[in-house]
Amino acid sequence: MRYNEKELQALSRQPAELAAELGMRGPKKGSVVKRRLVKLVVNFLFYFRTDEAEPVGALLLEHCKVAQEEPSGFSISFVEDPERKYRFECHSEEQCQEWIGALRRASYEFMRRSLIFYRNEIQKVTGKDPLEQFGISEEARFQLSGLQPSSPSLGPGFPGRA
């Protein structure tokens, strides 16, 4: 699959939500732990050799599962292949919890659900739609009504083909 690698590299140089040197093990069987500078930027997790400016690789953090791994580490796996795990080792339980929390909040899907939640809550308190000021209140991707299980069809809340 082609992708705009130069832009992804530029993204890796942006300010990070979280960054640290961690032990990292790839998903292949028998892979060894390597020290990597791990950096969370938007919904990407970049990992660098500790002395290099360009990342070795990046993980898109969508449809993934972040799990704690004993003793003080965590793993990232993806829904289409849950056994294939990228493992990370932290220096403390605290650091581990910080990373797990940040990674679980890092997906676009999580952001979207947060937005829908806040929009709904604000609307309940004020009676007004806070998205109107942004001009995005009609956008299908932010519709709460589309989430009601009782509706017989999905209606305008779910765009398929435009």
Added chain:
Amino acid sequence: MKLNERSLASYATSGAPADRAGFLFQRAGRAAAYLRRWFVLRGNMLFYFEDAASREPAGVVILEGCTVELVEAAEEFAFAVRFAGARARAYELAAESQAALEGWVKALSRASFDYLRLVVRELERQLAAVRGPAPAPPARALPPAAPPPGPAPRENGRAAWSTAAPAAPGPAPPPPPPRRRASAPSAPAAFARLHESYGREVRALRSLWLRGRAQP
């Protein structure tokens, strides 16, 4: 750079409805002709497929740090997705109608994670402002876009997630600085509950949608 392409492809074709999908013309090179491709916008990723029936995307444009603008071209309804920097990359595209052009330009210019995060933070601030300070029930999950939890005291008392005894014997550490958003704590617990219930609703809806798709 390595990238989890398999996961990316699976995200592109996952069961959930896309944010926007449709045919666009894409120019392969500066002097090249426009090729008609199927585009799918999901989150901050714009995937393109050889055609609507392809099972795997031919490519993806990661939409962070880009601008979307109309262009003057021989081709009608033309626009471009441009990135900054030396030897800047631009994706030259064209829609099939004025309405489609407007729809795509709007959707793409607001697709970035950065933009969404700004909106979420603003709404979080607004919710805190209208709610005012309130006692927080125990929070199971971390609040969205908030600093990691610590033993920080809130205006109304102990942080809900702190399990430390209020009066610990021995030398006590100096009190941490007060949280910037003292009224925010009521949001996380409610968010956790709503997150769970919306998650259930979304899963129910998805299975409904998938079943509906399977029928002719």
